[in-house]
Amino acid sequence: MSFAREASRAVRTTFVLWLLTAILYPLVMIAFGQLVFPYQANGSLIKNAQGTVVGSALIGQPFTSDRYFNSRPSTTSYSTADPQKDDAGILKTGVSGASNLAPSNSALLDRIQGKSDPDPSQAIAGDLPRLEQAGIKPTADLLYTSGSSLDPHITVEGARNQVTRVAAARNLQPIQLEPLIAQNTEGRFLGIFGEPGVNVLKLNLALDALQPA
Amino acid sequence: MFQGWLQIALTIALFVALAPTFGGYMARVYLGHKTLLDPVLVPVERILYSLTGTETKEEMTGWKYARAILYSNVAMALLIFFLIMNQGWLPLNPTGLGAPTWDTALHTTISFITNTNQQHYSGETTLSYGSQMLGLGYHMFTSAATGLAVGIAFIRGLTGRPLGNFYVDLIRSITRILLPISIVGAVALILLGVPETLAGPVVVPTLENPALSQAIARGPVAHFEIIKQLGENGGGFFAINSAHPFENPNPATNLIQIVGMVVIPSAFIYTYGVFANSRRQAWLIYSMVLAIYLLFVTLTAIGEYQGNPAVNSLLGSVQPNLEGKEVRFGWAQSALFATTTTGTMCGAVNSLHDSFMPLGGFVLLSNLFLQIIWGGQGTGTAYLFAYLILAVFVTGLMVGRTPEFLGRKIEKREVVLASFLILLVHPIAILIPGAISLAFPETLSGISNPGFHGLSQVIYEYASAAANNGSGFEGLADSQPASTGLWWNLSTCFSLLCGRYIPIIALLLLADSLSRKQPVPMTVGTLRTDTFLFTGVTAGVVLILGALTFFPVLALGPIAEAFQIAKGG
Numbered sequence A: 001m002s003f004a005r006e007a008s009r010a011v012r013t014t015f016v017l018w019l020l021t022a023i024l025y026p027l028v029m030i031a032f033g034q035l036v037f038p039y040q041a042n043g044s045l046i047k048n049a050q051g052t053v054v055g056s057a058l059i060g061q062p063f064t065s066d067r068y069f070n071s072r073p074s075t076t077s078y079s080t081a082d083p084q085k086d087d088a089g090i091l092k093t094g095v096s097g098a099s100n101l102a103p104s105n106s107a108l109l110d111r112i113q114g115k116s117d118p119d120p121s122q123a124i125a126g127d128l129p130r131l132e133q134a135g136i137k138p139t140a141d142l143l144y145t146s147g148s149s150l151d152p153h154i155t156v157e158g159a160r161n162q163v164t165r166v167a168a169a170r171n172l173q174p175i176q177l178e179p180l181i182a183q184n185t186e187g188r189f190l191g192i193f194g195e196p197g198v199n200v201l202k203l204n205l206a207l208d209a210l211q212p213a
Numbered sequence B: 001m002f003q004g005w006l007q008i009a010l011t012i013a014l015f016v017a018l019a020p021t022f023g024g025y026m027a028r029v030y031l032g033h034k035t036l037l038d039p040v041l042v043p044v045e046r047i048l049y050s051l052t053g054t055e056t057k058e059e060m061t062g063w064k065y066a067r068a069i070l071y072s073n074v075a076m077a078l079l080i081f082f083l084i085m086n087q088g089w090l091p092l093n094p095t096g097l098g099a100p101t102w103d104t105a106l107h108t109t110i111s112f113i114t115n116t117n118q119q120h121y122s123g124e125t126t127l128s129y130g131s132q133m134l135g136l137g138y139h140m141f142t143s144a145a146t147g148l149a150v151g152i153a154f155i156r157g158l159t160g161r162p163l164g165n166f167y168v169d170l171i172r173s174i175t176r177i178l179l180p181i182s183i184v185g186a187v188a189l190i191l192l193g194v195p196e197t198l199a200g201p202v203v204v205p206t207l208e209n210p211a212l213s214q215a216i217a218r219g220p221v222a223h224f225e226i227i228k229q230l231g232e233n234g235g236g237f238f239a240i241n242s243a244h245p246f247e248n249p250n251p252a253t254n255l256i257q258i259v260g261m262v263v264i265p266s267a268f269i270y271t272y273g274v275f276a277n278s279r280r281q282a283w284l285i286y287s288m289v290l291a292i293y294l295l296f297v298t299l300t301a302i303g304e305y306q307g308n309p310a311v312n313s314l315l316g317s318v319q320p321n322l323e324g325k326e327v328r329f330g331w332a333q334s335a336l337f338a339t340t341t342t343g344t345m346c347g348a349v350n351s352l353h354d355s356f357m358p359l360g361g362f363v364l365l366s367n368l369f370l371q372i373i374w375g376g377q378g379t380g381t382a383y384l385f386a387y388l389i390l391a392v393f394v395t396g397l398m399v400g401r402t403p404e405f406l407g408r409k410i411e412k413r414e415v416v417l418a419s420f421l422i423l424l425v426h427p428i429a430i431l432i433p434g435a436i437s438l439a440f441p442e443t444l445s446g447i448s449n450p451g452f453h454g455l456s457q458v459i460y461e462y463a464s465a466a467a468n469n470g471s472g473f474e475g476l477a478d479s480q481p482a483s484t485g486l487w488w489n490l491s492t493c494f495s496l497l498c499g500r501y502i503p504i505i506a507l508l509l510l511a512d513s514l515s516r517k518q519p520v521p522m523t524v525g526t527l528r529t530d531t532f533l534f535t536g537v538t539a540g541v542v543l544i545l546g547a548l549t550f551f552p553v554l555a556l557g558p559i560a561e562a563f564q565i566a567k568g569g
Helices: A003-036 A106-113 A127-133 A156-160 A163-170 A174-183 A200-210 B002-031 B038-052 B062-085 B102-113 B129-158 B166-191 B222-230 B251-276 B279-306 B309-315 B330-343 B358-370 B379-399 B412-439 B441-445 B452-466 B485-515 B532-548 B551-566
Strands: A045-047 A053-056 A197-199 B202-205 B213-216
Touching (some): A003 B038, A003 B129, A003 B166, A053 B202, A053 B213, A106 A127, A106 B309, A156 A197, A174 A200, A197 A200, B002 B251, B002 B279, B002 B330, B062 B102, B102 B485, B129 B166, B129 B222, B129 B251, B129 B485, B166 B222, B222 B251, B251 B379, B279 B532, B358 B452, B379 B412, B379 B485, B379 B532, B412 B441, B412 B452, B412 B485, B441 B452, B452 B485, B452 B551
Antiparallel strands (some): A045 A053
16 A cells, blocks of 8 residues: 555544544533533532632642641642732642652651751751641651642541640630541541541531631 | 551452453454444444545554554644644633643653653643643543554464454544543543533632632543543643542542553453463463562552651651552552552552652562553553563473464564563663663753662653653653753653554564464474463563563662661661
8 A cells, every 4th residue: 555545544543533532522521521510520619608619629728727627738838829929820720749759868857857957048847846836646647748739638537636726726625626527537438448538628617617717 | 457458459359350351342342243332333433434544354464554553643643742832822721821842742742642641741730721632632542542453463463363454443442442431431530529621720718828829720631531541541631640639539539540540451361362262371371460460569558558667756656658648548549559550551640659668669660660560551461472472482492392372383583573572672761761861960860869769760760651651750850941851851752662663563573473374283292371380480581581681770779778768768
């Protein structure tokens, strides 16, 4: 067969399969998602009583104060930025990322236990001293950064260890917070696959509902 | 801990149980037998054949099959390169992104056409919805279908049949295997929370501090995600791939993703058994791969479960290594996913390989070196048989008989092609560019983790490219605008192309020459290849030939790092 015939068949196949797999298939799936499961298809967005979006049920947010259950450390601060000075354009697209620190990299230990330095801009506060100062018994999930930097969960133990602190800051009894943790724990699939995690944003929204901030 | 092992075991049991049914189905598809979907698909395929000008009766020789692959792949690559370079004015660009640098676009095109999906860019910030949906999503189907076509042509040749017609195999792989499963899978993923929308990102003030805003990236993810896994593509819609809660929101989607990436290469071994009419041999080979896979999963999981001793001493207890891992997956699902994704050449990640303990790093690199612990779409099974041919040759030498496989004599041409494939291409595509990068640590290598781990980062990147895997030790500064980005983009293109097209041509020529041989009758003197003994020898050949070449880099990388950590930094 001549070169021209072989080439023309390659080009025709390229376009026909493109129409099928890159245009027809996605459009059908998008239409299906928008019509049948619009909540999931648009990002599982959580709305407040006024109907404004406050976040996504699947994406974590940064929490560091004592009034809220703290989330895991994040390399992108959960894709957040100050809208006034967002030079990196984070709010334009949203970002995700990880530390990619090897277990043998001393920077990992510096980040966890902190590092003093005569030059204050070189010093690292460290997550372990921060947790200890706050009176939270550290767990692995609260020290290690997540894979996506958007992890919506902390472990159940990590949440329990924060109960006393949050209760004290809000003048609540610790016993009032325990059920909130249980309600916002997302369990294993079929009771078998994956690990249970407490959805921090949902938990903190429930906390605010219990006692407006 | 027991619970973690249980979920690993059940996931593996699930895809092993699927192998006979699904492998049998694939055999029916490629043998042209009747299947359940015929009433719908036969008319659709007739339209596709006539639009593409495919003559279904036409048989191709090895060379012709290879040429058809090359021509079609070039045409597809040009289309996608054009789409990416012009995404700035093309539709479906809600975040208003401009064109990436030419080398990023080139690397991305080659990376996706070769079924690798190595990503030297961040999905959210570099590529428009259009580039992802119309470009990369397209390659996910065609490159996976090309791999399946090569795999099946190889099996046909091995079992004495004509090789078939590339365009028929390409189209049938899509209409009968990839597309139907993708549609069902995408529906399941949407239901479980994966977005599927053309709307842009949402920006919301955060709960704790309203002065701080969060941008939630979205997109048409679900349909892309399922073919990313099923086709062993692995190129994430978002930078952080299957660790991103919108790509892989919960353990249910994670289960779909793990089974999705391994189900085709695992069942394909059974498909071979149907073609060769020797299910016994298929199960023996299957068990061999499964045994190595189980060992690898166990090693990775132990490393992650025991965690990082330096951090454990700060915590005062033994806790899993959760650096770069999501709480919902934990150590067990992360270790299982990582071992499976590197073994199957999928390359998606639900946790960051760079932060794995050295035991895991050792396994992940070994998977990339061996290329058959399930292996790539179609091509992985073909590699497995190339190893088998070498094992036949070696055992033939040991007992002093003419080596035969499935009643066909293995002669000089076959041994040359198989050993070229296994022993030469892969090491050249990995070690030579790796050595060049390491020789210029300041200007080229872009290492982010110091010490032994840095060597692993460089070797991993080329191994991932040459094995058409696509995962990475992602700390490496391999993308623009890093100063080392240009070098990495161009040098990995060499490994990507070498690792894809040279083996494809060699496999097709090998299949061609086997299919033309006169079958020799089986006698008492024939060395049987469907025995435990022979399978054991094959395992030895795999480990010696496949791994020994790379042992020095394993020793200098993960093994040395393990000693360094054990000694306390």
